[in-house]
Structures are given as structure tokens and as C-alpha cells.
Amino acid sequence: MDATADTSASPAADPTGTLDEALQRLHASGPERLGRLTNHAPMAVEALAAHGRAGAVHRWLELYAPKLEEYPSAVETITDANWREALGDPRRAADWIAYFAREVGERPWRDVLAAWWPLLLPGMYGGSTHPVIRVGHAVRTLLTTPETEPRVTELAHGLGYWAARHHPATGIALLPGGASSAADALDSVQPIADRADGGFPARLGRVAGLPAWAATVTDPDEAHRGLAELVRAATHRYATHGHGEETMLVHASTAPNAVLRALPALPRALWAPSLHAAWTASAAVTAMYAPNTPVAYTAPGTFAPEEVFERALAHGDEHVIKFADTALDVGDERALASALRAIEISEPLV
Template identity: 35%
Template sequence: MTPLSTFEPTAGQRSERRLAAMEDALDRLDGFAFSDGPGMAVHAPMGAEALCSLGLDDLVPAWVEGYRARHAPIAAPARSAALDAADPADWRDALGDPARLSDWAELFSRLLQVEPWQAVLARWVPRLISGFAGALTHGLLRTAHAVRALDAVERPGALLLHELAMGLGYWAGTYKALPGPARPHGELSLADAVDGIPRPSEPWGPMEAGQFQRLPELPHFAAAVADLAPPRGDDPLGDLTLGFARVLLANPDAQLVALVHTITPAVAVRTLLPHVPDLTVELVYAQLWQVNAGLVAGFLRPGAPAPVPPAEDEPPSTEWILDRVAAHRDAHVVKLAEACLREHARRPDPAYLLTARHVLEVVPPW
């Protein structure tokens, strides 16, 4: 195991070894399309890429085989009709229709055969960003992991381009916009805005909460989203990831796997932004906050503790986290730990390391 000392792209990360690990993983995952359980997105390509980003390329083959042993792929829906990228009326009608997932993936495969992947990304991410809540944000996440793998190689092969098509297709086919505008323009701090998100009087089921099915039942949800102050400072995305790392630490009994998705999409968006000139940090911040507010509504009980800086507690070292990730191997743990280490490298704060330790200790290992 050779942990990286930095999480910024380096020549080492672009090595043939990393490319070989990812292509081997994708080859082994032939037959895994979008889902491998009721309401469960396929996580294996994302987990494999996160391991590569941590410098754990050598673990990827065994990790993928372990994933395959635990998950049975669900066949993708049959293709029904080709989508026309040049006809907005045609493709907009198919947004958010899971029955058209294969049509979406086929559309992006066609586009990626005739255009640079960066051009496809720059055109389509602005069209999809307002619906990234669908499938508990996994369309955006899968897309971003594919983009990060592509960023690390000079000449992308068919397997990586296919994975990008699958990520974008999943995003488009599960597109879901949440109630109300995503436009924070109030005066509340993030901690106070989280506290002000309305909650149901009776808990929702995990699927209802994770798919945002019952948010329209909360009439003050949109107003509570708007109460957050606009982003300030040099790193609004880091403000979100740090704030929600503190949310996880303040609520250790909450449904951790669901709340992981208040952090990982913000980290994922950092990968996309350099490729999407039309996407501003302010717009992305607003979308991320709205989705996180929806997760707070569904998964944090009323009166949940406020996200404050953690009490005096010795955070683990990066090396400790890497060792435990290598032994633990759960896909959500791998992805969140990698995201926390990446954010900590950018903006050191013990909350990131403590959050990584928390998920390692709470989620059962493989």
C-alpha cells in the first residue's frame, strides 16, 4: 500500500498502473449496469476509482471480486427509442424516467464517440445539475468518479468512456428536482439553517426519505432553504462539506449511510467544475444546499443537535484512516473516507478526520 501524500492530480496518479487498475475493474464489472438491489445504485466503479485515488490500486481487483460476491446485478431496462440530443423537446421528456436509462446511456455513448468527453460534459452538466437529487445523488457521483479517472489519463479508452456514459445516463434517467427554488438568500448561518429545516411529525421510511418522495408534505421546506445566507468566503463548497461533517459527528445515531450523501456530492462537484465553464460555484452551492436540506428533513429527527465544531478529541492520522479503509472495504466507507481526506488536504480540520473515523467504526466492514 502506497498512500498518496496529496490528493491533487499528479503524474503518479496518471500512471499506467492506475489506468490498468480501473480498466481491469470495469472489465470485471461487465454486466453491472445501474442497480444491484432495490433502490440501490451500482457502487463498484465509484469505489474502485476512490481506491485508486487513495493510492490503493493494488487492492482494486480483490475489492471488485468482493463486491461481485455481495451484489447481484439487475439488468438494465430495454432500450425503447433513440434520444435526439439536438431536440430539447425529445430529451427533456425523458429526463427522470428510469425506463429510459438505457436510452440515455446509449445517447451519451453516441456523443462520446464523436466529441471529446470534455465537450459533452460541459454541455450536459448544466442541464442536469438541478436534478442531481435523483437516486440519492448517485448519477452525479458516478459521473464525477468517471471524470476523475479520465482526468488521470492522457488517452481514455473505451471502458472509461463507457463508464462516463453510464454515469451521465444514470443522472439523466433519475433526474429529480426538489420543491421550490434552490436560492439561499437569507441571513442564517449554515448551522442555524440546518436547525430550521422542517421535519415530518412521524419519521419517513428510508426509501421515502432517500428518494425525497414526501418533501412536498413539508409546506415550509422551500422557505427554510431560502433562509440560508448566500455563500461567502473563499471556499463555499468547503463550508458545506465541513458543516455537514459536523452534522454527522453531532448526530452519531442518525442513518449514516444516507447522510454520507450530504458530503460526497460537494466533493464530486469539485471534479466537474473545471470542465463546465457555465457552472458557477454559487449555483452549485445552492443546489447542494437544497438537496442536503432534503436529506436533513428526511433523516434527522426534530431537535437534532446542531452541527458545531467537535469537542476536544484526538483525530486519527491519515495513515490510520488509509490502513482501516484497506481493511474495511465497504463501498460507502471507501468513498466517504476518500472524500474526507481530500477535503482535509485542501482545508485541514479535525472534523474531516473524525468523520472518516466515525464511518469506519459504525458501518459494518465486509
């Protein structure tokens, strides 16, 4: 089914409140389904609104609605005194979301984000990196549109999901190497053993070493440039390597892009640590899912960014939409070709 029958939407920011309506609707659903799969709808509808496709939001949600589950039950109130024992416990998702809803209700959202970012950043690998991606979408909206209650609440949901799924990547050695660019460093990532076995957490546990790219970066501006370079390199790489796992390899781009989107709202002292964590995420996903052999790919023509996004929306898959959103951030022809490749090899939402 085509989710894009309406072609009248303006490319301007959503002035109609459609995003707020969608977020309010989605905040009655849990952040996951089937006990382990992420609810991607808040991220996807934010991307649609950001690219002037608010008119397609509710139609797309109707297609996605069967994947939504009820909001989880609360267990125990999280406080400033007991939060450590709840960190990384997915059973406490509702408790964490309630905690952050109180936090953003009592002080500016930027202050909450800055206080919790260094605490959550080491665990950005939980939930297959989806929690930080959800936070990145929420921050983009808050930085570029009015700070409405549903949009601030969406940040609370993202941070709460991140805290509940907080999962550090431990035991990964930084391997010396000569890669000077992010693209070369991704090319030098060694695949893990037994790539056909296990889900994201099990595979992450088998990542023993990653190239030490950008490990010495401390300057905030250099960190910002490095993150942009990493997002561009990982996005380009998908065109020739995405067939290794068409869905999971999207996260090699979208996770660091979420971090990049959050940087303007964070103290500059947090930018370099953010680059290092994002590199670990992108490189680890590459090690976990990349194919043995790349394939040549030529896009079926040259398309404007808005045409590529229209094709992604017509396809409907949530990962395809979010990857196209990142590809448009990168903005060059190779990135757009990668988005077209994702459309080609992914199952559509029907």
C-alpha cells in the first residue's frame, strides 16, 4: 500500500499540529513490542514532519498500528536516590519515562539532556541503538520547531527508553591502525565470528576489537567534523554493503547521526566523548552485520532529495524512512543512492 497518496504537503515545518497529534497518540503505546523490538513510529513520524510530509503521518500510522503495543506497567517510582539500581532494566521502562517526564516538567529540557547525556552515553548500545536514535529525533524537533508539550514529552520517552535499555559495550579493544578517514576505518573493521548466530546483544558481546579511529580527538569542533564524516562514510557504505543485513546495517548511519543531531543542545565538553561512543556503535554494527563481499551498485537514475524521500515514504518501511532521512542530511549523490538501495532490498510496509 502506498502511504503517500497526498502530494500537497508543503516542505515547510509542520504548522498544523499533526506531529503533536501523532506523538500524543503514540505516547499511549510502549517503546517496544514483543519484548525486544523497538516501536519506531515516533521516529518515523518525526522524520515525515521534518521533511514536509505531515499530511502522510496519520495514514502511515494506520499501516504501522498493528505493531504497537500497550504502554507497560509501572513497577516502582525512580528517584534521584535509587536510579542506579534501575538503570538498564527494561522492565522499568514506564518508571524511567515517568522519571524523565517529571524532570522535563520541572526544568529546561536542555538541562536535563546535558545532565543525563554523559550518564547514558556509555550505554547507547542497548536496544540496538534505537533509544539514542529516538532521542536524536526528539532533539532535532525541539531545536527546529516550537517547544510544545508533546515534543518535550517525546524527549522524556526517548531518554526513559534509553535508561531502561542502557547497555554498555565492554571488553572491546581499540586496535592500532593507519586509517585516517572514517571510510577507511570502516573498511578495516574485522567481522565477528559466527555472524549468522544470535541477535544484537549476543553479537555485540562477540565484538572483541575495533580500529582506534578518532580515539585521540578532544577538540569539540574536530569531534563535530568527525561525526559528520562518520555519518557520511557509513551512509555511503550502505549502497555496497547493505545487503549484509538490510535493516541492521542502517544503524551504522542512523545511530551516529542521532548523536550528531544532539550536539548543538549539549555542552561542547561532551562532543568528543559523543564522537567516540558513536564510532564504537557504527563500527560494532559493521562488524556484526557487514557482508563478506561488497557489491557494485548504480542508482536507477538521478533523483532530487525530495524525490528520494517520496520513494522511501511510498515504500513505507520504518527503517527505510529513517535511513532516507539520514541520507538527506548527508545530501550528496552517493548518500541518495544508498537510500535508493535500501528501498530496493528492504521489505515494504504493507
